[in-house]
Amino acid sequence: MALFHIAEPGESAAPHQHKLAVGIDLGTTNSLVATVRSGMAVVLNDEQGRPLLPSIVRYLPDGQVEVGYGAQSWQARDPKNTVVSVKRFMGRGRKDIAHVESLPYDFVDEPGMVRVKTCAGVKSPVEVSAEILKVAKARAEAHLGGELVGAVITVPAYFDDAQRQATKDAARLAGINVLRLLNEPTAAAIAYGLDNAAEGIYAVYDLGGGTFDISILKLSKGVFEVLATGGDSALGGDDFDQRIFCWVLEQAKLPPLSHEDARLIMTRAREAKEFLTSHAEAPITVKLSSGPTIDLTLDVATFAEITRNLVTKTLQAVRKALRDAGLRPEEVKGVVMVGGSTRVPQVQRAVAEFFGQEPLNNLDPDKVVALGAATQANLLVGNKTGGDDWLLLDVIPLSLGLETMGGLVEKVIPRNSTIPAARAQDFTTFKDGQTAMAIHVVQGERELVSDCRSLARFELRGIPPMVAGAARIRVTFQVDADGLLAVSAREQTTGVESSITVKPSYGLSDDEIAAMLKDSMSHAKDDAQRRALKEAQVEAQRLIEATQAALKEDAHLLSAEEIARIEASIAKLQTLMLGDNRRHINLAMDDLGYETQEFAHRRMDQSVKRALAGRKVDDLNTAEEGSQS
Amino acid sequence: MAVTLTEKAAQHVSNFLQKRGKGVGLRLGVRTSGCSGMAYKLEFVDEVDGEDEVYESHGIKVFVDARSLPYIDGTELDYTREGLNEGFKFNNPNIKDQCGCGESFNV
Numbered sequence: 001m002a003l004f005h006i007a008e009p010g011e012s013a014a015p016h017q018h019k020l021a022v023g024i025d026l027g028t029t030n031s032l033v034a035t036v037r038s039g040m041a042v043v044l045n046d047e048q049g050r051p052l053l054p055s056i057v058r059y060l061p062d063g064q065v066e067v068g069y070g071a072q073s074w075q076a077r078d079p080k081n082t083v084v085s086v087k088r089f090m091g092r093g094r095k096d097i098a099h100v101e102s103l104p105y106d107f108v109d110e111p112g113m114v115r116v117k118t119c120a121g122v123k124s125p126v127e128v129s130a131e132i133l134k135v136a137k138a139r140a141e142a143h144l145g146g147e148l149v150g151a152v153i154t155v156p157a158y159f160d161d162a163q164r165q166a167t168k169d170a171a172r173l174a175g176i177n178v179l180r181l182l183n184e185p186t187a188a189a190i191a192y193g194l195d196n197a198a199e200g201i202y203a204v205y206d207l208g209g210g211t212f213d214i215s216i217l218k219l220s221k222g223v224f225e226v227l228a229t230g231g232d233s234a235l236g237g238d239d240f241d242q243r244i245f246c247w248v249l250e251q252a253k254l255p256p257l258s259h260e261d262a263r264l265i266m267t268r269a270r271e272a273k274e275f276l277t278s279h280a281e282a283p284i285t286v287k288l289s290s291g292p293t294i295d296l297t298l299d300v301a302t303f304a305e306i307t308r309n310l311v312t313k314t315l316q317a318v319r320k321a322l323r324d325a326g327l328r329p330e331e332v333k334g335v336v337m338v339g340g341s342t343r344v345p346q347v348q349r350a351v352a353e354f355f356g357q358e359p360l361n362n363l364d365p366d367k368v369v370a371l372g373a374a375t376q377a378n379l380l381v382g383n384k385t386g387g388d389d390w391l392l393l394d395v396i397p398l399s400l401g402l403e404t405m406g407g408l409v410e411k412v413i414p415r416n417s418t419i420p421a422a423r424a425q426d427f428t429t430f431k432d433g434q435t436a437m438a439i440h441v442v443q444g445e446r447e448l449v450s451d452c453r454s455l456a457r458f459e460l461r462g463i464p465p466m467v468a469g470a471a472r473i474r475v476t477f478q479v480d481a482d483g484l485l486a487v488s489a490r491e492q493t494t495g496v497e498s499s500i501t502v503k504p505s506y507g508l509s510d511d512e513i514a515a516m517l518k519d520s521m522s523h524a525k526d527d528a529q530r531r532a533l534k535e536a537q538v539e540a541q542r543l544i545e546a547t548q549a550a551l552k553e554d555a556h557l558l559s560a561e562e563i564a565r566i567e568a569s570i571a572k573l574q575t576l577m578l579g580d581n582r583r584h585i586n587l588a589m590d591d592l593g594y595e596t597q598e599f600a601h602r603r604m605d606q607s608v609k610r611a612l613a614g615r616k617v618d619d620l621n622t623a624e625e626g627s628q629s
Numbered sequence: 630m631a632v633t634l635t636e637k638a639a640q641h642v643s644n645f646l647q648k649r650g651k652g653v654g655l656r657l658g659v660r661t662s663g664c665s666g667m668a669y670k671l672e673f674v675d676e677v678d679g680e681d682e683v684y685e686s687h688g689i690k691v692f693v694d695a696r697s698l699p700y701i702d703g704t705e706l707d708y709t710r711e712g713l714n715e716g717f718k719f720n721n722p723n724i725k726d727q728c729g730c731g732e733s734f735n736v
């Protein structure tokens with residue numbers, strides 16, 4: 001018997017049309033899965049009722065894989081095969097990883113991404129993350145009683161293209177259809193419903209177990225733009241535990257401790273920290289294996305005192321992020337607290353004081369990112385329509401670019417750029433006296449125009465005649481919050497302008513995007529070769545035209561024999577450039593270059609002579625001084 | 630006859646309404662579709678339609694439109710948990726048969 005959930009008025013799904021979608025917070029330390037039920041975002045617990053899924057994967061020699069709490073218990077005993085914090089390795093090379101020497105893994109450095117050698121073979125971070133996502137998917141399907149239509153997965157705002165792509169690949173490996181990657185701070189803001197609120201600047205303060213992130217977001221027309229990010233990748237709740245640990249050692253004047261006792265005190269320290277979020281004092285009682293019993297009481301004031309500089313450090317990062325965004329604390333309209341460590345009272349107080357307002361903290365800070373992702377997922381699969389039919393379109397799905405000579409694509413805005421976005425690039429004329437330029441706007445990841453999607457064409461006319469390469473044409477691509485692309489071209493010296501508006505995000509369906517991405521991956525090598533060939537052909541054409549123009553003008557500088565040799569060289573290049581052997585084209589170009597070297601010298605001498613003819617040395621000197629002043 | 634909620638179901642509905650921040654009650658209904666002829670509707674109610682039958686069950690107002698009533702009269706809506714999955718369940722005495730998943734039924 002099916003179980004039902006309450007729908008919005010008039011929106012009951014047809015039978016078997018229920019679209020199951022979840023939000024997944026794929027965290028460094030812990031991951032969470034959430035979904036929307038009867039209009040409410042809820043986190044899905046495991047069979048034991050635990051919401052968190054520790055992001056820990058253990059590989060066993062027989063090829064079995066353990067994920068979560070099961071793997072966590074092996075962290076100390078089997079460190080080489082138990083991968084923790086794999087998120088730090090996503091899309092990273094060995095040299096990108098901080099403190100790589102202190103990590104227990106056997107790294108294998110491979111191009112692109114580092115890999116970890118385990119007893120079950122060499123694993124890439126993508127595969128490790130996929131194991132976590134598989135468990136998340138299984139949990140979601142057990143809860144929802146059906147197959148997932150898709151998921152929104154969150155990534156840090158500062159993740160670059162490689163890291164985002166790695167996350168997507170991991171999801172695909174886990175059999176999850178990624179509806180969208182969503183920035184973690186944006187997800188937190190959505191969980192608080194800020195996307196429905198008025199426009200403004202929001203700060204997301206995310207203090208997790210081992211990392212601190214601050215993001216400054218700007219909301220306009222339902223789109224979040226990340227203005228600035230900052231933080232400290234080695235500052236988190238664990239440091240607060242460490243401070244209490246040190247305080248205990250100091251108070252109890254303990255001799256050096258056994259490993260076991262140290263871990264025991266550390267655990268008590270963490271418990272005390274958690275106790276202090278709702279109590280004024282926390283008792284710390286530890287019976288050490290070495291004999292003595294510690295019996296201390298830590299009060300809130302002391303706790304605040306010993307952790308003061310940790311809090312100050314986070315605020316320094318906040319200040320810097322605000323400065324990067326060119327904003328003052330009072331311009332921030334709301335502050336969202338994310339991460340379990342933001343429960344610490346002095347953190348709450350310091351943030352409230354800094355921004356001059358109470359931060360938003362009524363949602364569970366551990367769950368807020370997953371809840372926001374679930375809300376977004378629910379919306380993207382179309383379970384909620386009408387009323388708030390906004391779509392958070394915050395990245396460009398495929399690169400936008402222009403056609404250049406030879407049918408090549410010059411990318412102007414790369415894929416996954418956050419929108420709104422504006423980029424400009426300068427182009428120039430290819431031929432002497434060229435007065436118009438055709439601008440062909442394309443979308444796609446491939447190197448050749450014929451393999452990308454054509455979006456629009458327009459012409460810039462009225463460029464004053466100049467030698468090839470002298471005109472400066474600035475082409476500006478602008479994608480606004482609605483995903484609309486406007487392209488304008490402007491010749492810089494004369495100000496002649498032309499423009500067009502296109503809708504890139506409606507031009508391609510998700511399937512087409514997926515197919516194109518797949519294409520670009522499988523054809524990357526092919527494309528590079530074809531691009532190189534095209535480039536050689538274009539260069540050959542340019543060289544021939546330049547030489548012919550020079551011959552026309554200055555043939556008198558050459559003997560008949562020399563002219564014949566140059567013309568033979570041109571003819572050879574003309575034949576070869578029609579073929580597809582890049583090496584031959586290049587050799588013929590070298591040959592022509594060699595044959596015309598002497599010709600070039602003579603032309604140079606001639607023009608210098610002409611320029612100097614009839615002028616006195618003194619004139620030259622004054623001219624030089626004039627140009628220097 | 631009437632359409633009722635179990636106490637547990639009423640508790641959940643009340644919770645959802647409160648979290649949602651608006652809505653006057655719950656609508657139960659049927660429409661023709663699905664593999665076995667009819668499908669249930671379960672929705673929040675924001676605006677009251679004078680034509681509806683209104684029942685009150687454990688403090689929750691339950692709205693049923695006149696056309697749906699014959700098919701679901703006597704239904705008790707329960708909230709249950711099946712494994713990890715949880716949600717509302719229609720205990721409808723009028724059903725003759727239903728499709729395997731129970732999302733669609735016949736009277």
